[in-house]
Amino acid sequence: MSTRELACLVVGIAVVGCATATVAETPNLGQTVSPAQIAGWDISIQPDGAGLPPGRGTAATGAAVYAQKCQACHGVKGAGQPNDRLVGGQGTLASKAPVRTIGSYWPYATTVFDYVRRAMPYAQPQSLSDDEVYAVTAYLLHQNGIIGETDEMNAQTLPRITMPNRDNFILAYPTKPKAR
Amino acid sequence: MIPRRHFLKQGIALLGAGSLTAASSKGVEALEPPETPPWMKSPGAGMSEYGTPSKHEVNVKRTAIASRPGTTGSGVSRTPLEALDGMITPSGLHFERHHSGVPDIEPDKHRLLIHGMVKRPLVFSVEALMRYPRVSRIHFLECSGNSGILYNPAPPNLTAGQTHGLVSCSEWTGVPLRSLLEEAGVDPGGQWVLAEGADAAAMSRSIPMAKAMDDALLALFQNGERLRPENGYPVRLFLPGYEGNMSVKWLRRLKVVATPVMTKDETSRYTDLQADGKALMFTFPMEVKSLITRPSHGLTLKGPGLYEISGVAWSGNGAISKVEVSADGGQTWTMAPLATPVLDRAITPFRLPWKWNGSPAVLKSRATDTTGAVQPERDAFIAEHGNNAIFHYHAIQAWYVQATGEVKHVYA
Numbered sequence: 001m002s003t004r005e006l007a008c009l010v011v012g013i014a015v016v017g018c019a020t021a022t023v024a025e026t027p028n029l030g031q032t033v034s035p036a037q038i039a040g041w042d043i044s045i046q047p048d049g050a051g052l053p054p055g056r057g058t059a060a061t062g063a064a065v066y067a068q069k070c071q072a073c074h075g076v077k078g079a080g081q082p083n084d085r086l087v088g089g090q091g092t093l094a095s096k097a098p099v100r101t102i103g104s105y106w107p108y109a110t111t112v113f114d115y116v117r118r119a120m121p122y123a124q125p126q127s128l129s130d131d132e133v134y135a136v137t138a139y140l141l142h143q144n145g146i147i148g149e150t151d152e153m154n155a156q157t158l159p160r161i162t163m164p165n166r167d168n169f170i171l172a173y174p175t176k177p178k179a180r
Numbered sequence: 181m182i183p184r185r186h187f188l189k190q191g192i193a194l195l196g197a198g199s200l201t202a203a204s205s206k207g208v209e210a211l212e213p214p215e216t217p218p219w220m221k222s223p224g225a226g227m228s229e230y231g232t233p234s235k236h237e238v239n240v241k242r243t244a245i246a247s248r249p250g251t252t253g254s255g256v257s258r259t260p261l262e263a264l265d266g267m268i269t270p271s272g273l274h275f276e277r278h279h280s281g282v283p284d285i286e287p288d289k290h291r292l293l294i295h296g297m298v299k300r301p302l303v304f305s306v307e308a309l310m311r312y313p314r315v316s317r318i319h320f321l322e323c324s325g326n327s328g329i330l331y332n333p334a335p336p337n338l339t340a341g342q343t344h345g346l347v348s349c350s351e352w353t354g355v356p357l358r359s360l361l362e363e364a365g366v367d368p369g370g371q372w373v374l375a376e377g378a379d380a381a382a383m384s385r386s387i388p389m390a391k392a393m394d395d396a397l398l399a400l401f402q403n404g405e406r407l408r409p410e411n412g413y414p415v416r417l418f419l420p421g422y423e424g425n426m427s428v429k430w431l432r433r434l435k436v437v438a439t440p441v442m443t444k445d446e447t448s449r450y451t452d453l454q455a456d457g458k459a460l461m462f463t464f465p466m467e468v469k470s471l472i473t474r475p476s477h478g479l480t481l482k483g484p485g486l487y488e489i490s491g492v493a494w495s496g497n498g499a500i501s502k503v504e505v506s507a508d509g510g511q512t513w514t515m516a517p518l519a520t521p522v523l524d525r526a527i528t529p530f531r532l533p534w535k536w537n538g539s540p541a542v543l544k545s546r547a548t549d550t551t552g553a554v555q556p557e558r559d560a561f562i563a564e565h566g567n568n569a570i571f572h573y574h575a576i577q578a579w580y581v582q583a584t585g586e587v588k589h590v591y592a
Contacts (some may be wrong), residue, residue, distance in 0.1 A: 026312055026313065026359045026360075026362075026363055027308075027311050027312060028363055029304065029305075029308035029309075029311060029312075030294070030300070030302030030303065030304050030308070030360070030363050030364065031302060031303050031304070031305075031308075032300065032301070032302065032303075033293065033295070033302065033303045037293075037303070038293065038295050041293055042295065042435065043376075043382065044374050044376065044384060044435060044443070045441070046437065046439070046441050046442070047439075047441075047442050073249075073250060082249035082250060083248055083250070093453060093457035093459075093568075094455065094456055094457030096567070096568075098453060098457075098568050100453070102448070105448055106448045107442065107447050108442045108447060111442055111443065111444055111447055111448065114441075114443065115443070115444035118381070118382040118384070119279075119380070119381040119382060119444075122250075122251060122254070122280065125280065125380050125381065125382070126382075168458050168459060169447075169451065169458070169459050169460075169461040170458055170459070170460050170461065171461055171462055172452075172460045172461060172462050172463040172464075173388060173462035173463075173464055174388070174390075176460075176463065177460070
């Protein structure tokens, strides 16, 4: 190591030691990425619809997708068993036996698309086409009485759905509400 | 210092820590003095490349392992708290919560993408992350569903670990998230960060930017070695004090956004349904909590005499400032000495000698943290939150010591 490098190292340590309020200098090893690269990984959908891909589906077309890909775990028409129930339960949340489903509990319809596309079916995640995800989302919204059987779900219509339980969430960040 | 009289009155006596020794194990006659044990009469085993616990401790393992029907990796395993003692949880016994199994990630192929509302979208290899300046922090990690079974109206027939074992504590070493976010250059409107894992659920949560810039860590090491696969190898997010699932494992993507993404796990899953049907959302820090691990459900006291009550306390909002212990169901309380060092948002063991007179007794511990928050009694906690919630249970744990010495869960 040259004398000059040594001097820099010492100066570097002194800077880090004094400037506790700032982050230490980093090696800047992040590589730039192209929009196409990002698009391949960016699968999250926001409540305003940002991120929703092209495509479309209705409950009518979703019924077949559901029967083939979802029913074995979630039951006929989303009735549940052996895994989570997806349909019904509206009006039960304040009872002694609340039933949390997409229809009774989930605040945003976009979340259904996001979650089904990224994580379902359990054994083959990210295997459904975007049209299939729109269709099965429409099917689950229809079974919950939120949309009609022929209502098309796409990047424009899905974010406009108002879920029944939308207004029953209380934000605890940044401040947790006092006991009510 | 509390007068000695006070302790005697409620059957608790303070003694020097060194005065307690493990009961000698009798019954293996041949090894009583003056016999020389056989393992002193020939050389022992050789060195090993990676050590394992004694073969006599094989029953100390993760407990109450449960997975969704038809799956093996969508569930939990719990830390056997009653079998451990100390601040740090052995990495192999750290609790697990996976949403779709443990991915088998090749570190050379793994990448972390930072994008969204940033000036420079960047991608990092693990090799690159390993070159960044690191910090080390000792913190607990607790699943928000820990102890959730205690919302049920009847107490469970479960051990301390089976009930409360979704909490563990480790030394985490890695790169402050802030340094990478600053390298990417966060836009002023970027108030949240979506964190996404490289598991088969692509598990994702929205993190407040304030937390990301404050003390969030990209953890690479746990207890001195690289992360275990089940704890996020090769890199995980770690958010001190926050509910466990937000510390996204196998981290592969951070997207800076203006508002929360409202993922499944922050809307339908990790929200807290109250008795009136409303639900609390974004209940991030884990509240002040403690429990006695010894004695506890499933352990049996062998007759009257001196025992040590010991347990663990922690808070996601600060350090533990005191733990009080009661041997009479909460009528009187005694300050329990805390093991040192007492660290911010870390497991803090407490220990207190107790003279059991053989009568039935109800043992409780009550923690207070440096914000002044006090662990609530169960009655008050349930009165406030109802029985319908699943997460963020942190009420006082009561153990009923029967005259037989058997210890059971009790709501008292």
